[in-house]
Amino acid sequence: MIAEEMINLGEKKSAIRENFEYGKQRAKQIGKEKVFDFSLGNPNVPAPAGVRRAMEKLLNQKDDVELFGYTPAQGIFETRKAIADNLNFRFGTSFRPDNFYITCGAASGIRIITQALTVPGDEYIIFTPYFPEYKVFVEAAGGKFVEVKTRQEDFQIDFAALEQAITEKTKAVLLNSPNNPSGVIISEENIIWLAALLNERSALYRHTIYLIGDEPYRELVYDNADVPYLTKYYKSTLICYSYSKSLSIPGERIGYVLVPDEVEQSGKVYAAVCGAGRALGYVCAPSLIQQAVAECAGQVADLSVYKNNRDLLYHALQTYGYTCICPKGAFYLFVRSLLPDSAAFCRYARKYELLIVPGDEFGCPGYVRIAYCVPVSQIERALPWFKKLAEACITTQASEL
Amino acid sequence: MIAEEMINLGEKKSAIRENFEYGKQRAKQIGKEKVFDFSLGNPNVPAPAGVRRAMEKLLNQKDDVELFGYTPAQGIFETRKAIADNLNFRFGTSFRPDNFYITCGAASGIRIITQALTVPGDEYIIFTPYFPEYKVFVEAAGGKFVEVKTRQEDFQIDFAALEQAITEKTKAVLLNSPNNPSGVIISEENIIWLAALLNERSALYRHTIYLIGDEPYRELVYDNADVPYLTKYYKSTLICYSYSKSLSIPGERIGYVLVPDEVEQSGKVYAAVCGAGRALGYVCAPSLIQQAVAECAGQVADLSVYKNNRDLLYHALQTYGYTCICPKGAFYLFVRSLLPDSAAFCRYARKYELLIVPGDEFGCPGYVRIAYCVPVSQIERALPWFKKLAEACITTQASEL
Numbered sequence: 044m045i046a047e048e049m050i051n052l053g054e055k056k057s058a059i060r061e062n063f064e065y066g067k068q069r070a071k072q073i074g075k076e077k078v079f080d081f082s083l084g085n086p087n088v089p090a091p092a093g094v095r096r097a098m099e100k101l102l103n104q105k106d107d108v109e110l111f112g113y114t115p116a117q118g119i120f121e122t123r124k125a126i127a128d129n130l131n132f133r134f135g136t137s138f139r140p141d142n143f144y145i146t147c148g149a150a151s152g153i154r155i156i157t158q159a160l161t162v163p164g165d166e167y168i169i170f171t172p173y174f175p176e177y178k179v180f181v182e183a184a185g186g187k188f189v190e191v192k193t194r195q196e197d198f199q200i201d202f203a204a205l206e207q208a209i210t211e212k213t214k215a216v217l218l219n220s221p222n223n224p225s226g227v228i229i230s231e232e233n234i235i236w237l238a239a240l241l242n243e244r245s246a247l248y249r250h251t252i253y254l255i256g257d258e259p260y261r262e263l264v265y266d267n268a269d270v271p272y273l274t275k276y277y278k279s280t281l282i283c284y285s286y287s288k289s290l291s292i293p294g295e296r297i298g299y300v301l302v303p304d305e306v307e308q309s310g311k312v313y314a315a316v317c318g319a320g321r322a323l324g325y326v327c328a329p330s331l332i333q334q335a336v337a338e339c340a341g342q343v344a345d346l347s348v349y350k351n352n353r354d355l356l357y358h359a360l361q362t363y364g365y366t367c368i369c370p371k372g373a374f375y376l377f378v379r380s381l382l383p384d385s386a387a388f389c390r391y392a393r394k395y396e397l398l399i400v401p402g403d404e405f406g407c408p409g410y411v412r413i414a415y416c417v418p419v420s421q422i423e424r425a426l427p428w429f430k431k432l433a434e435a436c437i438t439t440q441a442s443e444l
Numbered sequence: 445m446i447a448e449e450m451i452n453l454g455e456k457k458s459a460i461r462e463n464f465e466y467g468k469q470r471a472k473q474i475g476k477e478k479v480f481d482f483s484l485g486n487p488n489v490p491a492p493a494g495v496r497r498a499m500e501k502l503l504n505q506k507d508d509v510e511l512f513g514y515t516p517a518q519g520i521f522e523t524r525k526a527i528a529d530n531l532n533f534r535f536g537t538s539f540r541p542d543n544f545y546i547t548c549g550a551a552s553g554i555r556i557i558t559q560a561l562t563v564p565g566d567e568y569i570i571f572t573p574y575f576p577e578y579k580v581f582v583e584a585a586g587g588k589f590v591e592v593k594t595r596q597e598d599f600q601i602d603f604a605a606l607e608q609a610i611t612e613k614t615k616a617v618l619l620n621s622p623n624n625p626s627g628v629i630i631s632e633e634n635i636i637w638l639a640a641l642l643n644e645r646s647a648l649y650r651h652t653i654y655l656i657g658d659e660p661y662r663e664l665v666y667d668n669a670d671v672p673y674l675t676k677y678y679k680s681t682l683i684c685y686s687y688s689k690s691l692s693i694p695g696e697r698i699g700y701v702l703v704p705d706e707v708e709q710s711g712k713v714y715a716a717v718c719g720a721g722r723a724l725g726y727v728c729a730p731s732l733i734q735q736a737v738a739e740c741a742g743q744v745a746d747l748s749v750y751k752n753n754r755d756l757l758y759h760a761l762q763t764y765g766y767t768c769i770c771p772k773g774a775f776y777l778f779v780r781s782l783l784p785d786s787a788a789f790c791r792y793a794r795k796y797e798l799l800i801v802p803g804d805e806f807g808c809p810g811y812v813r814i815a816y817c818v819p820v821s822q823i824e825r826a827l828p829w830f831k832k833l834a835e836a837c838i839t840t841q842a843s844e845l
Contacts, residue, residue: 044651045709045716049560052719089508102499107490111693147548147697147726154725159450176722183723250445292512294731296548308446315446318453321577322584324555325548329730330695 057175058389059083062398069396079425080398081413084223084375086291088344088416094290097338101331110334114327116317118145118299122337126299129340134272142303144316145328147296149259149285150176153217156255156281156300157184158323159315165214170200172377172405172412174223174257186214190406197368198227198377202236209244215253215281216241220270221260224405224412225377226353226370228264231271238277251279251307259285259298262343264372265350278305281312286336291344295332349374352415352422359426363433374416377402381436385411388436395428458576459790460484463799470797480826481799482814485624485776487692489745489817495691498739502732511735515728517718519546519700523738527700530741535673543704545717546729548697550660551577553684554618557656557701558585559724560716566615571601573778573806573813575624575658587615591807598769599628599778603637610645616654616682617642621671622661625806625813626778627754627771629665632672639678652680652708660686660699663744665773666751679706682713687737692745696733750775753816753823760827764834775817778803782837786812789837796829 062082123140220229285298382388385401402410463483524541621630686699768779783789803811
């Protein structure tokens with residue numbers, strides 16, 4: 044009598060969430076420092092000092108009605124202008140404040156975009172491995188979620204697979220780079236090919252196939268890796284962004300949807316984004332943090348902690364016999380499971396108090412995700428257990444475990 | 445090729461929003477103090493000092509990860525506990541923290557509840573006059589929006605009309621008291637009757653009809669008026685609340701959905717609420733303001749400004765020949781239009797620089813809404829123009845205007 048899918052979505056815990064809750068229970072039993080929770084992608088570095096400074100300044104200088112009043116549904120003009128200016132400076136683009144719609148993070152951005160675009164029958168193409176909530180958002184908007192496998196060796200686009208998957212019904216291709224959970228950055232060569240293919244198919248089917256970039260990890264890259272700015276390669280690109288990682292403020296829920304002028308029917312798309320925000324119950328994004336972002340849109344938290352963590356964990360796991368691609372961004376290692384069934388492998392890892400998430404969650408069985416946005420001391424304490432886990436799996440038949 | 449309803453929702457400005465934008469333009473032409481914008485329900489009193497104090501204390505005492513990190517999807521435990529304690533103290537209820545799901549204001553609360561409850565064919569009953577976005581939310585959730593007229597003399601429930609409107613398909617009745625736009629508080633007698641009718645029909649149709657209370661104006665009442673607490677009268681009551689008015693922080697987007705244990709299938713309903721929040725892209729409500737609410741859940745802004753405004757405007761308009769019910773809560777006067785067509789009346793009022801909203805927006809043609817959450821000086825300057833408007837309408841044939 045009440046919506047079954049909603050009950051299921053509420054009751055069925057994701058493996059990530061289930062791990063997290065198991066970890067909290069387990070910590071009560073044996074002590075927090077003996078449980079090694081690598082399951083959550085929860086930034087653990089401080090925000091840049093500018094965020095706090097901006098908030099304190101705002102609290103000192105502005106009156107309550109200005110500070111806490113409703114903002115326009117599309118977001119405060121000064122915030123949108125600061126974002127446009129920052130992107131234009133960094134990427135040589137020429138966005139206007141009116142190309143931006145401020146959202147409660149990238150999750151709401153993707154949910155809003157899918158709601159704005161979808162007509163019955165529409166399909167969305169998502170590359171594996173992917174952030175699991177994409178499926179929830181696409182399906183809740185009435186779209187069909189179409190998975191396309193990437194190349195096993197490097198998680199770059201498998202164009203033969205993609206060419207087969209794109210059909211007349213394809214509304215959009217969603218690209219998450221740097222990727223959660225693999226840490227891979229899609230190469231410029233791939234993006235150029237992808238743009239050519241989307242142009243060709245858009246012409247063939249006589250309707251635009253949109254490219255949606257989900258970019259919360261854009262600034263979280265290592266070794267000066269370059270993340271090509273998608274709108275420069277393909278006209279009908281929409282960007283979803285979140286300040287969760289760059290400013291390390293995931294709980295504040297602030298980000299944006301960008302609809303460049305070059306997008307096919309950009310005025311209609313922008314109007315539909317506004318309409319979708321309204322239909323989904325978003326009146327406006329929270330006002331104080333919007334005003335803070337206007338002051339620190341260009342700042343980035345000190346992400347060197349993640350780089351140290353990556354280096355430490357990646358090299359140690361290599362030595363122990365694990366296989367994985369060295370991530371160029373984000374804060375995850377996506378490691379080959381040492382047992383054929385990655386869920387069984389994750390359950391087995393719990394014997395060593397290691398909490399990691401099966402790749403099945405991300406559309407990629409045979410792998411596990413290790414989130415290294417944790418204190419370095421946790422990694423140091425966990426390393427001997429990762430070693431023992433590998434030894435146990437490598438020297439023992441899976442069937443005996 | 446993109447979702448038409450979403451484009452329409454984004455492009456079609458509400459009369460409220462259209463008035464507001466006209467007002468801004470007009471202010472540029474003739475000066476801000478000469479335009480009298482009574483169209484927006486935007487609180488204009490400061491937050492209680494506790495909000496700012498709580499934020500400053502939090503910024504001083506907590507580290508960034510605690511302050512700005514993800515919160516649980518259902519909201520921070522301490523916040524939910526503070527809310528439960530406050531309601532239990534005030535209303536003698538016995539809610540637990542786990543009965544609450546923290547939302548981005550009451551709008552998202554209603555959107556989430558309708559998403560959680562609706563199965564195809566469901567109908568929602570809404571009394572006129574009503575907040576226009578209810579229609580957007582109910583329809584976006586896939587429900588049918590069923591308007592039921594209230595009694596013309598006092599906007600209390602017309603039970604003959606309600607009995608006809610409730611059918612086997614009725615999923616819920618939505619009650620907004622104190623009401624936007626009428627300022628009316630639904631009487632305890634009405635609520636007792638309503639509960640009896642809902643119990644009777646739930647038994648007859650063998651399924652629960654839920655009562656949804658939308659209560660952002662609960663604390664905004666005059667002359668110590670009592671707003672009966674709905675959960676004490678009807679078991680299957682769900683409450684949507686926002687701190688927008690009580691704490692005067694509408695831009696911060698913070699409120700809750702309350703699912704008491706007594707609600708039929710309360711566990712399933714709560715799970716569906718969590719699932720709906722997820723499906724609509726709400727990861728969590730913003731973290732800093734959640735933590736501030738934990739500290740000041742019981743506080744209320746100084747609302748005496750609204751009381752003064754109501755008294756001044758209500759008595760003056762009466763004298764000039766306008767007719768309206770004296771509002772017992774909220775900050776709106778819902779006045780009989782002085783022309784048969786209330787939209788024409790509002791257009792005509794612009795000649796006197798008065799910006800007011802036709803009742804048609806609220807499902808109630810023949811009335812206009814005057815929002816008096818404005819500086820008292822604006823009311824004082826506007827009164828002579830309200831007088832002239834009345835004289836012009838009363839002494840002139842509508843057709844000649």
